[in-house]
Amino acid sequence: MSGGRRISEAELNAFVDGELVGKEAAEVEAALATVPEDLRFARAIADLNDRLAQHFAHVLDEPIPAGMAALAARAARSGRRWAPAQARALGIAGLLLAGAVAGYAAGALGRGEAGRQPAFVANAFSAHQVFVPEVRHPVEVGAAEEKHLVQWLTRRLGTDVRAPELNAQGWQLVGGRLLPDRDQAAAQFMYEDATGRRLTLYVRKEAGLTDAAFRFAERGDCAAFYWIDRSLAYALAGRLDRTELMQLASAIHAQLGGLSGGQG
Amino acid sequence: MRVTSRRDAVAAEIPRLRRYARALVGDSGEADDLIQDTLERALARLGQWRDGDSPRKWLFSILHNLHVDGLRRRSRRPPHVGLDSLGPEQSAPAADGASGGDLDRALRLLTADQREVVLLVGLEGLSYAETAEVLSIPIGTVMSRLARGRDRLRTLLAYGLETEAEPAGLRRVR
Numbered sequence: 520m521s522g523g524r525r526i527s528e529a530e531l532n533a534f535v536d537g538e539l540v541g542k543e544a545a546e547v548e549a550a551l552a553t554v555p556e557d558l559r560f561a562r563a564i565a566d567l568n569d570r571l572a573q574h575f576a577h578v579l580d581e582p583i584p585a586g587m588a589a590l591a592a593r594a595a596r597s598g599r600r601w602a603p604a605q606a607r608a609l610g611i612a613g614l615l616l617a618g619a620v621a622g623y624a625a626g627a628l629g630r631g632e633a634g635r636q637p638a639f640v641a642n643a644f645s646a647h648q649v650f651v652p653e654v655r656h657p658v659e660v661g662a663a664e665e666k667h668l669v670q671w672l673t674r675r676l677g678t679d680v681r682a683p684e685l686n687a688q689g690w691q692l693v694g695g696r697l698l699p700d701r702d703q704a705a706a707q708f709m710y711e712d713a714t715g716r717r718l719t720l721y722v723r724k725e726a727g728l729t730d731a732a733f734r735f736a737e738r739g740d741c742a743a744f745y746w747i748d749r750s751l752a753y754a755l756a757g758r759l760d761r762t763e764l765m766q767l768a769s770a771i772h773a774q775l776g777g778l779s780g781g782q783g
Numbered sequence: 784m785r786v787t788s789r790r791d792a793v794a795a796e797i798p799r800l801r802r803y804a805r806a807l808v809g810d811s812g813e814a815d816d817l818i819q820d821t822l823e824r825a826l827a828r829l830g831q832w833r834d835g836d837s838p839r840k841w842l843f844s845i846l847h848n849l850h851v852d853g854l855r856r857r858s859r860r861p862p863h864v865g866l867d868s869l870g871p872e873q874s875a876p877a878a879d880g881a882s883g884g885d886l887d888r889a890l891r892l893l894t895a896d897q898r899e900v901v902l903l904v905g906l907e908g909l910s911y912a913e914t915a916e917v918l919s920i921p922i923g924t925v926m927s928r929l930a931r932g933r934d935r936l937r938t939l940l941a942y943g944l945e946t947e948a949e950p951a952g953l954r955r956v957r
Binding site: 528529532533536537538563564567568570571572574575576578579580581583584587726 | 806
């Protein structure tokens with residue numbers, strides 16, 4: 520590191536926790552790019568958080584006990600959405616992942632397979648398998664009408680959704696569709712590459728969760744990375760190898776990270 | 784805000800409260816008892832919740848106070864490790880060879896203070912300022928407990944639960 524001051528452990532912790540902004544964050548980012556030890560430390564902290572999230576994720580899906588059921592019945596009807604109490608620095612996940620996509624995807628993220636999947640992941644796989652082979656009607660609204668598509672899905676999901684841009688990665692938006700997911704609306708965006716491979720991004724509202732960790736899942740020959748970011752659940756599915764899918768998930772996460780920052 | 788929407792807002796937080804409580808106390812029955820008490824106290828005090836305040840922060844504060852009361856009452860008892868309640872998913876081996884059960888046990892080996900901060904920030908995503916408010920401690924204390932708690936957790940996970948001394952290799956040499 521040339522001339523830069525040393526970054527303390529407290530600062531690295533604060534960076535991973537999304538507590539730093541502006542100059543402070545920039546200093547840590549610079550250190551992460553040049554001091555391998557700092558990057559290792561930051562990754563270890565992020566990994567620990569990821570591990571906690573994975574390990575306890577199943578509790579969120581457990582049925583609510585009878586003693587709390589009266590309240591829960593009301594909660595199911597409640598459309599109220601609470602903005603996350605803080606805007607986490609979501610670029611961090613991408614930054615920490617970018618340097619070690621292959622190793623990270625093969626190692627730490629592999630643990631996602633042992634954990635229990637949220638219900639939306641199964642829906643995302645099903646929707647992928649149903650619509651991807653479709654020749655004439657893979658989507659309801661095509662990419663030519665992207666603006667209309669996004670407005671429509673935003674209205675139906677009741678929250679800002681956007682079709683991420685993956686042209687740089689070689690994937691073109693085909694279009695999207697509205698899907699049912701239990702009693703909610705969900706959205707599916709479809710992408711295609713030059714070789715005709717197809718990729719789907721499934722999105723639904725997931726109020727009450729702010730977990731941003733990437734997790735990996737497989738069904739048959741189809742793979743998916745899924746994550747939850749500011750009350751929205753995402754699952755990116757395709758017949759791709761894990762590393763390639765991880766890179767795409769990372770790019771999408773980075774693009775959408777700033778989306779809901781100014782609203783809610 | 785109407786009472787109904789306040790109740791709804793409280794109810795919507797139940798899954799997250801349960802996740803936190805499970806991680807905090809380890810045993811699912813004990814965790815749900817803590818949530819039941821938290822909800823009862825919250826619903827009895829809906830009027831004290833100020834409009835505009837995050838329900839999450841308010842509920843986590845109530846939970847924390849009840850938890851601390853409980854710890855004080857049982858301060859003579861050793862910490863309970865709820866291994867009996869662990870399902871197969873939780874104890875399935877992870878890719879790095881450590882098991883989910885290790886994470887549960889490692890969490891139990893943190894001090895109660897460290898565990899709260901590590902979980903509120905690392906699992907529940909509260910900001911340092913929110914965590915400080917929930918626990919009624921200064922932000923500096925949040926940061927130091929967090930750093931110590933995470934170091935200890937990483938040591939326990941990396942070197943096994945038998946290792947009480949922290950190996951020098953894990954710590955950053957500065």
